[in-house]
Amino acid sequence: MALKELNPLLHSQLRLAVMSLLAGVKEADFSFLKEETNSTAGNLSVQLQKLKEADYIEIEKSFKNNYPQTTCKMTNKGLSAFNEYVENLKEYLVPKKT
Amino acid sequence: MALKELNPLLHSQLRLAVMSLLAGVKEADFSFLKEETNSTAGNLSVQLQKLKEADYIEIEKSFKNNYPQTTCKMTNKGLSAFNEYVENLKEYLVPKKT
DNA sequence: TAATTTGGTTTATAAAATAAACTAGTTTAC
DNA sequence: GTAAACTAGTTTATTTTATAAACCAAATTA
Numbered sequence: 001m002a003l004k005e006l007n008p009l010l011h012s013q014l015r016l017a018v019m020s021l022l023a024g025v026k027e028a029d030f031s032f033l034k035e036e037t038n039s040t041a042g043n044l045s046v047q048l049q050k051l052k053e054a055d056y057i058e059i060e061k062s063f064k065n066n067y068p069q070t071t072c073k074m075t076n077k078g079l080s081a082f083n084e085y086v087e088n089l090k091e092y093l094v095p096k097k098t
Numbered sequence: 099m100a101l102k103e104l105n106p107l108l109h110s111q112l113r114l115a116v117m118s119l120l121a122g123v124k125e126a127d128f129s130f131l132k133e134e135t136n137s138t139a140g141n142l143s144v145q146l147q148k149l150k151e152a153d154y155i156e157i158e159k160s161f162k163n164n165y166p167q168t169t170c171k172m173t174n175k176g177l178s179a180f181n182e183y184v185e186n187l188k189e190y191l192v193p194k195k196t
Numbered sequence: 197t198a199a200t201t202t203g204g205t206t207t208a209t210a211a212a213a214t215a216a217a218c219t220a221g222t223t224t225a226c
Numbered sequence: 227g228t229a230a231a232c233t234a235g236t237t238t239a240t241t242t243t244a245t246a247a248a249c250c251a252a253a254t255t256a
Contacts, residue, residue: 003115003118003134003135003136005111006111008111008211008212011109011111012212012213013103013104013106013109013213014213014214016190017101017190020101020189020190020191020193021193023193024193030234030235031233031234031235034234034235036101037101038101039214040214040215040216041234041235041236042214042215042216042217042235042236042237042238043213043214043215044235045234045235045236045237046212046213046214046236046237047213049236050212065222066221066222066223066233067221067222067233067234067235068220068221068233068234068235069234070234070235086191089187089191090191091118092114092115092118093118093184093187093188095118095119095121095122106242106243110243110244111244112244112245128203128204129202129203129204132203132204137245138245138246138247139203139204139205140204140205140206140207140245140246140247140248141244141245141246142204143203143204143205143206144205144206144243144244144245145244147205163253164202164252164253164254165202165203165204165252165253166202166203166204166251166252167203168203168204
């Protein structure tokens with residue numbers, strides 16, 4: 001069996017990290033994701049929008065202690081895509097003897 | 099422990115596939131890699147050069163049945179990088195409960 | 197000898213990641 | 227009360243990467 005395609009939306013270090021984090025916590029705000037991923041705000045902002053456009057995450061905006069707060073959570077669609085990505089990727093990680 | 103950086107040279111579907119294949123067979127020619135990865139010749143050629151520049155693979159050129167033949171094999175450096183990449187990536191694939 | 201095929205490389209274009217600059221408002225220090 | 231610094235982002239521009247298209251050289255086939 002040949003190697004499967006890797007979902008390009010998930011095959012990105014930052015987006016994958018975000019999805020991995022959200023898979024664990026089910027809800028996280030922008031600052032948390034920024035710290036955990038060591039990303040810049042600009043990059044994170046862009047990548048979150050892409051995940052949202054794909055309906056892999058939901059983004060809610062509110063205010064907390066007078067400051068704007070952006071909260072993200074993974075959708076069922078996102079979880080499915082993440083799980084499928086992981087399964088496909090595993091094929092790449094364990095070399096096949098031929 | 100925060101998520102580790104993923105070696106950008108390996109975090110590419112095609113280059114990762116090539117490395118994965120080479121880790122299994124230790125030597126493979128251009129056509130084999132092209133078929134197994136479903137890549138175009140142009141893309142494969144470019145990515146092999148990048149892996150070579152990083153000393154992750156060696157490229158030998160010869161002739162077989164009158165046709166040019168390009169044979170690739172992974173270096174020790176390449177294998178180390180591949181193994182490290184795999185270890186780092188695993189952190190992304192299993193969500194952490196927090 | 198004129199296509200067609202093998203086995204690629206090089207160059208050009210499209211897409212993606214990243215960084216820099218900007219927006220909007222808040223808090224702190226004078 | 228106002229200037230400086232900070233929070234929490236977004237937008238735009240630049241760089242990098244991936245991909246596709248075009249090309250090359252030789253071999254084979256018709």
